[in-house]
Structure formats: C-alpha cells, structure tokens
Amino acid sequence: MAAITIDRVTKIYPNGFEAVHELDLDVADGELMVLVGPSGCGKTTALRMVAGLEDASAGTLSIGGRIVNDVSPKDRDIAMVFQNYALYSHMTVAKNIGFALKLRRLPKSEINRKVAEAAEILGLTEWLDRKPAQLSGGQRQRVAMGRAIVREPSVFLMDEPLSNLDAKLRVRMRAEVARIQRRLGVTTLYVTHDQVEAMTMGDRVAVMRAGVLQQCDSPQVLYDHPSNVFVAGFMGSPAMNLFEARLGEGAVSAVVGTQRLALPESLLASRPGLRAYANRTVVLGVRPEELAVAGEEATTVPAAAALEGDVDLIEALGSELLVHFTTDARSVIGEDAMEPDAKDLSAGSLAGAGEGVARVKLRSKLVTGQRVRFLVDPAALRFFDPASGQAIVR
Amino acid sequence: MVAGFIVAVVFVLPYLIMLLTSLKGRYDTLAVPPTYLPKAWYPQNYITMWTATQTPLLDNMIATLVISVGATMLMFVVCIPAAYYTARFRFPGRGVFMFLVIVTQMLQPTLLATGLFQQFRLLGLNDTWLAMILINAAFNLTFAIWIMHAFFASVPKEVNEAAELDGAGKWGILWWVNLRLVWPGIVTALIYTFVASANEFSASLVILTSATKQPLSVALSAFIGQYDTAWQYLFGVSIVAIVPSVILFVLIEKHLVGGLTAGSIK
Numbered sequence: 001m002a003a004i005t006i007d008r009v010t011k012i013y014p015n016g017f018e019a020v021h022e023l024d025l026d027v028a029d030g031e032l033m034v035l036v037g038p039s040g041c042g043k044t045t046a047l048r049m050v051a052g053l054e055d056a057s058a059g060t061l062s063i064g065g066r067i068v069n070d071v072s073p074k075d076r077d078i079a080m081v082f083q084n085y086a087l088y089s090h091m092t093v094a095k096n097i098g099f100a101l102k103l104r105r106l107p108k109s110e111i112n113r114k115v116a117e118a119a120e121i122l123g124l125t126e127w128l129d130r131k132p133a134q135l136s137g138g139q140r141q142r143v144a145m146g147r148a149i150v151r152e153p154s155v156f157l158m159d160e161p162l163s164n165l166d167a168k169l170r171v172r173m174r175a176e177v178a179r180i181q182r183r184l185g186v187t188t189l190y191v192t193h194d195q196v197e198a199m200t201m202g203d204r205v206a207v208m209r210a211g212v213l214q215q216c217d218s219p220q221v222l223y224d225h226p227s228n229v230f231v232a233g234f235m236g237s238p239a240m241n242l243f244e245a246r247l248g249e250g251a252v253s254a255v256v257g258t259q260r261l262a263l264p265e266s267l268l269a270s271r272p273g274l275r276a277y278a279n280r281t282v283v284l285g286v287r288p289e290e291l292a293v294a295g296e297e298a299t300t301v302p303a304a305a306a307l308e309g310d311v312d313l314i315e316a317l318g319s320e321l322l323v324h325f326t327t328d329a330r331s332v333i334g335e336d337a338m339e340p341d342a343k344d345l346s347a348g349s350l351a352g353a354g355e356g357v358a359r360v361k362l363r364s365k366l367v368t369g370q371r372v373r374f375l376v377d378p379a380a381l382r383f384f385d386p387a388s389g390q391a392i393v394r
Numbered sequence: 395m396v397a398g399f400i401v402a403v404v405f406v407l408p409y410l411i412m413l414l415t416s417l418k419g420r421y422d423t424l425a426v427p428p429t430y431l432p433k434a435w436y437p438q439n440y441i442t443m444w445t446a447t448q449t450p451l452l453d454n455m456i457a458t459l460v461i462s463v464g465a466t467m468l469m470f471v472v473c474i475p476a477a478y479y480t481a482r483f484r485f486p487g488r489g490v491f492m493f494l495v496i497v498t499q500m501l502q503p504t505l506l507a508t509g510l511f512q513q514f515r516l517l518g519l520n521d522t523w524l525a526m527i528l529i530n531a532a533f534n535l536t537f538a539i540w541i542m543h544a545f546f547a548s549v550p551k552e553v554n555e556a557a558e559l560d561g562a563g564k565w566g567i568l569w570w571v572n573l574r575l576v577w578p579g580i581v582t583a584l585i586y587t588f589v590a591s592a593n594e595f596s597a598s599l600v601i602l603t604s605a606t607k608q609p610l611s612v613a614l615s616a617f618i619g620q621y622d623t624a625w626q627y628l629f630g631v632s633i634v635a636i637v638p639s640v641i642l643f644v645l646i647e648k649h650l651v652g653g654l655t656a657g658s659i660k
Contacts, residue, residue, distance in 0.1 A: 100560035
C-alpha cells in the first residue's frame with residue numbers, strides 16, 4: 001500500500017491547452033479519493049499522469065514516497081480500471097485476469113490460485129471460461145476489477161468505471177466497488193463526473209474545474225461548506241439554489257428579489273465576514289431540502305425567514321416531491337459562475353429567471369401554479385462573493 | 395434466395411465450363427455449335443498434361459507454391475511492424491510514409507518488368523524464385539499495410555494501455571494483444587497476397603526464363619500455340635492451379651468476412 005502525492009502538477013498539451021494547472025493533492029495510504037468534476041475539467045488527465053500514460057509538464061508525482069515522473073507505467077506498481085473496461089476480447093475471463101501474472105512468469109498453479117481468489121471476491125467463478133462478449137456490462141466491469149485486484153498493486157486507479165452501466169446497476173456496483181476497496185485497503189484514486197458517486201464512495205472528494213482544484217474535503221464538509229459557488233452548485237442533486245441577494249445595513253437582512261429575509265445575530269457571529277458585505281450584492285445559496293413549505297411542515301423557523309415563489313412544476317420521485325418554483329429574484333448558475341470573462345455574477349448572461357427547486361414531503365398539497373411560501377433556517381444559508389465566487393465565511 | 399442462387403451460378407459457371415472442357419477430347423473443345431457436356435469423356439487429359447515434356451507441370455506447381463508462400467511470409471514480416479507502428483504511434487514523416495505506400499499502388503508489374511529485369515540482373519538474381527518472392531511481396535505490401543493499418547487503428551488505445559500497465563512491452567503488446575485482435579485483417583491480407591502471387595504473370599514471364607522455374611501462370615501459356623491451342627490441357631492446368639487457393643480459402647474463409655470492408659476508407 002502506498003500514498004500518492006501530486007505536487008504542483010501541470011499538464012500542457014503541445015497545442016498550448018492547459019488541461020491541469022498546478023494540482024496539489026495528497027491521497028493517504030488506504031484512502032479512497034474521488035476526483036470529480038464536469039467533462040473536460042482535467043480529472044482523467046490527472047489520473048493518467050499518475051498512471052504514467054501521460055507525462056506531466058511540471059510538478060512531481062510520488063507513489064509510496066518514490067518520485068515516479070520518469071518511471072514507466074508498468075513499474076509504478078499500479079493497476080487501472082478503464083471506463084470502457086479495456087478487456088482483451090480474445091481471451092477468456094480467467095486469462096484476462098491472469099494476463100499480468102503470466103507476463104510476470106509466475107507458475108501456472110500460482111496464477112490459477114490467484115485468479116480463483118479474485119473471481120471468488122467478485123462473484124465471477126462460474127464465468128471464468130467465458131469471453132467478454134458473452135458477459136453483461138456489470139460482469140465485464142467486475143472482470144476489469146479482477147484484473148486490477150489480482151496484481152495486488154499499491155494503488156488502484158479507476159477512470160469512471162461505472163459510466164457505461166445502466167442506472168440501477170450503477171447503484172449496485174458503486175457499493176460493491178467501495179466494499180472491495182475497503183476490504184483490500186488499497187489506496188485508490190477514483191475519477192467520476194457523477195457527484196452522487198463522489199458523495200457515496202469517497203473518503204475524501206476533490207472537485208476540479210477547468211484544470212484547477214476547487215476544494216478537497218470529506219463529502220459532508222463539501223456538501224455543507226462549499227468553498228465557492230461552483231462547488232456549491234456542483235455537489236448535491238438537485239443542485240443548491242443560488243440567488244442574487246443584497247445585504248441590508250449591518251448585514252442583518254438579505255433582500256432576494258423583493259423579499260426580505262432576516263439574518264439573526266447568531267448567523268453573523270458565525271460568519272463575521274458578512275458584515276463587510278453590508279449594502280452590497282452577494283450570492284445567496286440554499287439547499288433544496290432546507291426549504292420547508294409553510295403550514296405543511298413542523299418547523300421552528302421564524303416566519304421572517306420566508307421565501308415566496310410560484311410553483312412551476314412538481315416532480316414525483318416516489319419517496320418525495322421536487323417542487324420547481326420561480327421567484328422574483330435573479331438566480332445564478334453555479335457551473336457558469338467564475339468564468340474568467342464575467343465581470344461579476346450578476347452579469348445578465350449568467351443570471352436566470354429566479355428559478356429554484358425544493359425537496360418537499362410526499363403528502364404536500366402543492367399544485368402547479370400555486371403561490372408557495374417556503375420557510376428557511378438562516379443558519380442553512382450560504383453566502384458567496386459575487387466577483388470571486390468564494391464562500392463568505394470569515 | 396433465388397437472386398443469390400442466380401449470382402452464384404453466374405460466378406461458378408465459368409469454372410464449371412473449364413472443368414467440363416478439360417475432360418473433352420481435342421476436337422470436342424472446338425465443336426460448332428459448342429457442347430457443354432463432353433460427347434466422350436477424357437479423364438486421361440489430367441495424366442497427359444503432367445507428362446508433356448514442354449511443360450514440366452510438377453516443377454511449375456512447386457514454383458507457384460514456393461513463390462506464393464515465400465512472398466506471403468515475407469510480406470507479413472514487413473507489413474505487420476509497419477502497419478502497427480504507423481497505426482499506433484505518431485512520428486515525423488508518418489504522413490509522407492503512408493503517402494509513399496499508397497503511391498506504389500499506382501505501379502503495375504507490367505510497367506516495371508523491364509526495370510526489374512535489369513535490377514535483378516545486376517544483383518545476379520534473374521531466373522530465381524527469390525527474385526519473384528521479393529517482387530510479389532513488394533507489390534502486395536501496399537494493400538496489406540492499408541488493411542492492417544485500419545485493423546490496428548481500430549484496436550482501442552485503452553486495450554493497449556491496459557496491456558502496458560499489465561507489464562507488456564511494445565512487442566509484447568503487439569504479440570499478445572494486437573495480433574490476436576486483428577486476425578481477420580491478417581487472413582484478408584494473407585489470402586489476397588497468396589492469390590495475387592499465384593496468379594502473377596507479367597513479371598514472372600520476364601524474370602523467370604527457365605521452364606522448370608516458371609510458375610503455373612506462365613506455364614499455361616505453353617499450351618497456346620501459334621496456330622492452335624490445347625484448350626483441354628489449358629483448362630486442366632488452370633483447374634489444378636486454383637486448387638491451393640481454394641484449399642487456403644476453405645480453411646480460413648470464416649475469418650475473411652471481417653476483413654472485407656476494412657481499409658474501405660483510405
């Protein structure tokens with residue numbers, strides 16, 4: 001087992017495109033670190049640099065304390081699971097799994113034993129004589145994992161291994177992958193674009209955007225305390241509601257559209273940096289589950305902390321409702337925020353029509369077109385600087 | 395199904411006529427009006443043609459096999475690394491190299507026969523099987539490289555990367571992974587080269603002057619006289635000449651289908 005250290009690693013392609021910019025990341029021994037971000041954010045490039053399949057333009061990569069920048073992939077003691085599995089279609093499952101051991105010239109009996117062990121862990125024992133074309137997507141994915149496991153590497157690298165599976169199978173397999181990783185205790189760097197996978201699987205999650213690391217923390221900290229508006233909008237499904245707001249005198253209130261939310265002293269005490277934004281525009285964030293329908297749900301939130309809107313659309317998920325509503329505020333789209341060209345987040349091109357989403361209990365009597373009043377605990381509100389997108393904390 | 399049957403008949407009919415003519419007597423082959431079935435059957439034609447002194451057919455048969463097999467094997471030794479490297483790696487001059495490979499397609503053995511004769515005379519290789527092996531391998535290399543290039547390029551790069559991570563070197567990736575995956579392309583190139591080499595006429599006629607060293611394609615012309623043509627022997631030898639190609643095809647034809655459309659975009 002080994003730790004991974006990525007120290008100010010940069011990747012610039014020959015055409016000048018900078019895919020990764022000074023990435024600093026430490027993956028502890030035995031940890032499952034998830035690299036998450038939208039397509040093109042550089043997460044797969046970063047993973048491939050750790051694997052040695054891409055050269056780093058600058059910075060150092062270390063595995064187990066050893067700098068591996070100039071070490072060939074096969075000598076880094078790593079195993080990789082690819083998005084499309086990359087199985088050898090002309091070999092049986094047993095030969096696929098045992099191929100690396102065969103190249104190491106291990107005795108046949110040893111190879112068979114290790115392959116049988118890996119197959120046992122992954123539930124592939126009865127499929128060992130099949131070829132990949134005869135397997136389902138989930139089985140192929142497990143063969144790819146088996147190929148990685150059998151080598152007993154120091155590090156697992158996984159490049160969106162569940163992307164090609166259907167939704168239901170993905171849910172089952174992510175639990176299985178996490179279970180196997182915990183059982184083996186191998187340091188794992190896992191790349192995905194799915195923030196639900198990131199939240200459920202990672203010991204820690206590193207969010208990337210446009211080649212830059214945005215925040216690296218445990219899933220719950222990322223969710224509760226996003227460091228900037230991009231992370232706030234990216235993590236969580238549905239995404240955090242982000243509105244343009246103006247803080248009042250002394251930052252004791254926030255005006256969202258034409259509605260005033262009172263901000264208690266306790267909030268200002270925990271976030272003293274807000275006072276510097278008095279009489280200024282900020283981005284106000286609130287998670288969908290923090291909005292309680294007034295009159296329908298028991299709450300201790302004072303009536304002064306209310307946000308009103310018109311119900312646009314109600315999506316029934318079976319266990320709860322997603323209520324889409326519009327307010328008279330201007331909404332901010334987190335993923336579009338922090339664009340280098342934008343002067344600030346209230347620029348017209350970035351603002352939407354005050355749309356928001358709330359998670360509501362199934363027994364709600366809301367109907368489309370109805371005026372709804374949501375109560376929100378001010379402590380659950382998040383505030384971001386409109387120019388830099390950074391969270392206002394201190 | 396009826397259409398398929400009609401097409402099959404259209405393709406098989408010439409060979410059937412060849413076979414029936416090879417079993418006819420001399421005058422029967424030139425009968426007017428022509429007859430399809432022999433009036434009298436002459437299976438002994440197949441013995442006569444082997445013993446005719448002006449056409450040492452056994453030597454010609456051996457020559458055809460040696461040249462075809464030799465050219466095919468040499469072609470593979472050259473084409474596999476060339477196609478693999480140009481498909482998988484980027485290097486300066488790659489485009490120029492592929493263009494030059496294509497340009498050789500424009501050159502036919504007939505045009506080059508005289509030049510080749512001079513060249514091999516200087517090398518002391520005229521009238522040798524080695525010369526024809528080299529010529530046939532060279533002229534079939536273009537098609538083989540393009541076919542194999544397309545097949546190697548179709549192997550997903552992640553499969554090669556997985557093999558690299560598993561511990562295979564460059565040659566190991568080629569041997570253990572790529573060659574097994576591009577088998578239809580190999581079969582296509584193999585059949586094409588073997589058949590083209592077996593049928594090659596113009597360069598063989600110029601380079602191979604000894605009757606015992608000539609392949610069957612050239613030996614056939616011995617049956618065409620100034621005033622008369624021994625059609626029954628001509629067709630008999632032709633039937634025998636296509637047997638190796640037919641056997642090869644029967645053995646590996648199920649792998650051929652995958653290769654037929656490869657390289658369709660150059």
